[in-house]
Amino acid sequence: MKDLYGLLKRFVPPYKGKVILNILFNFLGALFGAFSFAMLIPALGILFRTQELVTEKPVLDSFSLDGALEMFNYFISQVVIASGNEQALIYIGLFIIIMVFLKVGFTYLASFVMVYLRNGVVRDIRSQMYQKILQLPLGFFSDERKGDIIARMTGDVQEVENSVMNSLEMLFKNPAIIIISLGAMVYMSWSLTLFVFVLLPVAGYIIGRVGKSLKKTSMKGQDKMGDILSITEEDISGLRVIKAFNAEEKAYERFDRENEAYLHIMNKLMWRRFLAHPMSELLGTTVIIIVLWYGGALVLNNESALSAQAFIGYLVFFYNIINPAKAFSTALYSVEKGLASMNRIDRILSQENTINDKAGAQDKASFDETIEFRNVSFKYVNEKVLKKVNLTIHKGQTVAFVGKSGSGKTTLVDLLPRFWDVSEGSILIDGKDIRDIKLHDLRNLMGNVNQEPILFNDTFYNNIAFGVENATEEDVINAAKIANAHEFIVATEKGYHTNIGDRGDKLSGGQKQRVSIARAILKNPPILILDEATSALDTESESLVQEALLNLMKNRTSLVIAHRLSTIKNADVICVLHKGEIIEMGTHEQLLEQKGRYHKLHQMQVF
Structure with missing residues (x-):
């Protein structure tokens, strides 16, 4: 009782x-x-x-x-x-x-x-x-x-x-x-x-x-x-x-x-x-x-x-x-x-939510200068996944992360929107610790395109407009055009009001990804996180998606995780991760000249 x-x-x-x-x-x-x-x-x-x-x-x-x-x-x-x-x-x-x-x-x-x-x-x-x-x-x-x-x-x-x-x-x-x-x-x-x-x-x-x-x-x-x-x-x-x-x-x-x-x-x-x-x-x-x-x-x-x-x-x-x-x-x-x-x-x-707004959290409506990872370490249970990572990303830069599976690439970018909180060190946006910024404002600065597109059992329109208030049909169509998705959407029975099925199963892999990119374009965030967005696609689909991604990345700060090195040759900075540490950093040409791990990965893919 x-x-x-x-x-x-x-x-x-x-x-x-x-x-x-x-x-x-x-x-x-x-x-x-x-x-x-x-x-x-x-x-x-x-x-x-x-x-x-x-x-x-x-x-x-x-x-x-x-x-x-x-x-x-x-x-x-x-x-x-x-x-x-x-x-x-x-x-x-x-x-x-x-x-x-x-x-x-x-x-x-x-x-x-x-x-x-x-x-x-x-x-x-x-x-x-x-x-x-x-x-x-x-x-x-x-x-x-x-x-x-x-x-x-x-x-x-x-x-x-x-x-x-x-x-x-x-x-x-x-x-x-x-x-x-x-x-x-x-x-x-x-x-x-x-x-x-x-x-x-x-x-x-x-x-x-x-x-x-x-x-x-x-x-x-x-x-x-x-x-x-x-x-x-x-x-x-x-x-x-x-x-x-x-x-x-x-x-x-x-x-x-x-x-x-x-x-x-x-x-x-x-x-x-x-x-x-x-x-x-x-x-x-x-x-x-x-x-x-x-x-x-x-x-x-x-x-x-x-x-x-x-x-x-x-x-x-x-x-x-x-x-x-x-x-x-x-x-x-x-x-x-x-x-x-x-x-x-x-x-x-009764589960405690460890990731929430702290008392006195500040508003943050824009991204103006830099993202800084300062001595960042992270562990899920006991073993550290990231160890003393230091990295500064300037506004407008495209920074790519490469390395073998388990090196800590996805974990590193997941720390930025606070899907997890750092175990040691801090991440700063424009000099402010992200833990001192309101969670809603922090995530509002970012858009995500994942390796496996996350779509809902709803229409094209509602999937693209997801999370964006007061989006008009014209805005949705423009976003779809930039993402190379407009043509296959209007070819469906009800156009933008066609249901795409559970997890978008009525679409091909490339179509799913372009709808996901259109959603990120409509949100229009200053910071983009792209997690191996083309790794699961065939050559033709990859070409269309890559073009959509380039349209999306214009005038934005982008953090890109990639296995295919050909997709990030033009990145401003490429970071090579190994066992939770950044062991090499530079442009594509600079890293090839170093004859290190990046050069080895490049040679394997060229071969």
Whole structure:
């Protein structure tokens, strides 16, 4: 229950008005329900002549429960005297119908306002998760599997909705019924109610023990579902490789192994979950029989102040507690299961975002002079990927980075937009440490074109205009023309409003890259980061993309990562990286004359 309280404390405050209304309506519903039972007791006594008729109208100085009962007795007695027992039964029936109408009416209103709370909290959890996913640094996603993150975003949030939010109504409603019914029982016979209080905690303890084991099993089930979704996502993405290597059977065996494990976990979970109702039914019936035996013995032996009809009423109130108590116990089972999913969700929500604006971060609207890497070192875990890198890039320069895979090229340029933060040293733009600049302003100065174009399942227009506010269709078309993309776009069925498919799969590699370049052109950033933008293309596509890149790089400061040295011959500065250090620096001709590592790479490619 502590975890549930923590969940409600975090997400319920915006809906506290709805909670208050829900509790009020539930209380009124329970009160009218109990009142209909309470009025039935004296009516039965008068009808069956176990209680004397009240012929004198009681004088009420102030409102009290005893006074209300006396007045009701007087009313029933007058009906019996004037019209007989059958007419009195009709009046009693109508009275009970009115009370039940008020009860169910207020109960419906309680459920009505609960809808806002239930759906609103689930919406808020999902929104917070998505916002957190967008804010977290890239390092978090290097350690997590995408399928597991999707499982938490979908399956776990759905489980919280089904288990916790569905149960909230019972958790708010049933205590009101139980409290009012217990109050009536105490009023009727405190000694018999004390005996009941001894029995109920025993039943509650047994139910609680099973509920705790349910939470643990549910956590295992949600973790395993995350593994299944991860495997599914990986296999769909790598389906071409699976088929090429005839590995369908191996892929299926891996999936089937995890699926079978999930089956066994969910079997255990459902066995225990379905145990909730029979267990509460058995325990409830046992308690009723014990109370019937004990209370009936007291009434039969005249050892209790309760009359026979009052004892029947007492049992009705007690039974009125049993059903809500059983529903309450079932709700607790569901809550325990849902809280296991909430714990998995919290693994994302509680993650610290290490890359954000520091207090007093400054605005930065333009790039005017230099980018400086000053004694920059970086490590992902323990081993340093970059070591004491010093580099100054002047405005308008094109600086290329070459070296074998794993030398630190991509890491170096990823530090500039703060996808990662440096471990040692600093990066300065116009003399300002980038950690002192607002993150939004910093990234607004840069445009990225990656080795594998990142496109969205949307139209050409929306992909090119992505991240650029108030872009007109004319602006988008001009950007596409500069990127050599206009001709193939207008040749499609709906032109710029044609959907390009998941990750742009309806396009060739060169077309994807030119759309990506058009997006960077439209953003019009002063600093460009080009990460091996032509390495995966055929010769013809490379020529078109290279022309688009040259158009993009005009009058901009460009940081270019390249494997094909022919694409960066005209760079102002070429930096050769090896094991995280810049070991050579100069123009294409200067580096060839040095006869060092760049010369070796050049000779290999020429050969």
